[in-house]
Amino acid sequence: MTSNKTTPPARPDDTPDTPEAAATPCPEQVPRLHRLRVLFWVFLGISAFSLGGGLAMLPIMSREFVTKRHWLTDDDMVDSIAVMQSLPGIIATNMSVLIGWRVAGIPGALAATAGVFLPPLVVILVIATLFRQLTGNPAVDNIFLGVRAAICALILLTAIKLGRQILKGAYEIVVAFISFVILAFFPVDAIWVIILAGLSGLAMTFFPALRLKKNQTGAKTP
Amino acid sequence: MKQLLNLYFLFCKISLFTFGGGYAMVPLFQSELVTKHQFLSQDAFANMVALAQMTPGPIGMNSATYIGFDQAGVLGAFIATLGVVTPSLVLTMAAAAGIDRWKNSPALRAALSGIRPAVLGLIAAAVIFFAEASVFETPLCFLWQTGQNFCLCWQGIVVFAAVIAVELTIKPNLIITVGGAGLLGWLLGLI
Numbered sequence: 001m002t003s004n005k006t007t008p009p010a011r012p013d014d015t016p017d018t019p020e021a022a023a024t025p026c027p028e029q030v031p032r033l034h035r036l037r038v039l040f041w042v043f044l045g046i047s048a049f050s051l052g053g054g055l056a057m058l059p060i061m062s063r064e065f066v067t068k069r070h071w072l073t074d075d076d077m078v079d080s081i082a083v084m085q086s087l088p089g090i091i092a093t094n095m096s097v098l099i100g101w102r103v104a105g106i107p108g109a110l111a112a113t114a115g116v117f118l119p120p121l122v123v124i125l126v127i128a129t130l131f132r133q134l135t136g137n138p139a140v141d142n143i144f145l146g147v148r149a150a151i152c153a154l155i156l157l158t159a160i161k162l163g164r165q166i167l168k169g170a171y172e173i174v175v176a177f178i179s180f181v182i183l184a185f186f187p188v189d190a191i192w193v194i195i196l197a198g199l200s201g202l203a204m205t206f207f208p209a210l211r212l213k214k215n216q217t218g219a220k221t222p
Numbered sequence: 223m224k225q226l227l228n229l230y231f232l233f234c235k236i237s238l239f240t241f242g243g244g245y246a247m248v249p250l251f252q253s254e255l256v257t258k259h260q261f262l263s264q265d266a267f268a269n270m271v272a273l274a275q276m277t278p279g280p281i282g283m284n285s286a287t288y289i290g291f292d293q294a295g296v297l298g299a300f301i302a303t304l305g306v307v308t309p310s311l312v313l314t315m316a317a318a319a320g321i322d323r324w325k326n327s328p329a330l331r332a333a334l335s336g337i338r339p340a341v342l343g344l345i346a347a348a349v350i351f352f353a354e355a356s357v358f359e360t361p362l363c364f365l366w367q368t369g370q371n372f373c374l375c376w377q378g379i380v381v382f383a384a385v386i387a388v389e390l391t392i393k394p395n396l397i398i399t400v401g402g403a404g405l406l407g408w409l410l411g412l413i
Contacts, residue, residue: 142412147404154399
């Protein structure tokens, strides 16, 4: 159903163009209403069918908008991802706003976000109703024990992968360790950890005295 | 009405302080929903996140919809999900309008250089939280307060080890991993 819908927009975009024109993205050639419709349905599909959330959705987005339709370039995607990572909020919604904006302005951002918004609402409403009737059943409890153990393992693997990217120096290790200990073993509000970590980043960058000390200790340890 | 407004702003707040999405949200949800407002027990919260992970869609949005529904029905689900989306929508549009200035702002980079490792700490804390709900039978942070015995749940350990082994070798589709873990949990429960 969606694949039928998605092929036509690529055609009028591709056929009349010379090769160099096809390389530059020109979503303007496609009627705005059509762009909005595609944005809505593509993001609806991404939200409805991708498991594990967030970063797993990025390759699908770049396939749909860069490879298939030439509405965005690879640079657009890299820029969007960089901005997305610096903003709070859910990855999928942030990306839908950034991509929707680039393809069709504010209406585009709203159409794409609406696409992300709808599937969880419908799916979870159905599942939450069923789930209420299932809790307390010992078989279901055992299944959920298994799933929780699986999630524990998956998050651990994610943390290790992230740690390899993030932990570059003494400062990063100290911040990560302190926030881990505080959150895991003390009843501290997670929001304060984020605020304080942001402030410490600002202090480290704008007060060279602190940074110098960090460099010296960093130089001594190896 | 007041309850709906509270839900809306609560989820706005959680969304506003989530960097990196997904698992980084777990400690934020936990401190707001379990510790502060006591909407859910620790166990119900763990099950809720498990459910959000198993169902397609962004984990944060799934969780918001679930809690909203739990607290105030269908309208609550809608309002809570809207709350999670609003800050993203506003901030991202603002950033998209001035994309280059935003990307190169030194203050932003500085703040993020601190926030990134803290998010890693948050995710690591989420590991402990889920371990308490699966591998250990008692919450670790209460061990020294209550003097309880240290209990391990062997079924949880088996599933945990199996998932690590599978993820490091075959790396199947996430649906298969999570579904298989549920099945294994059920089978071990029969023993």
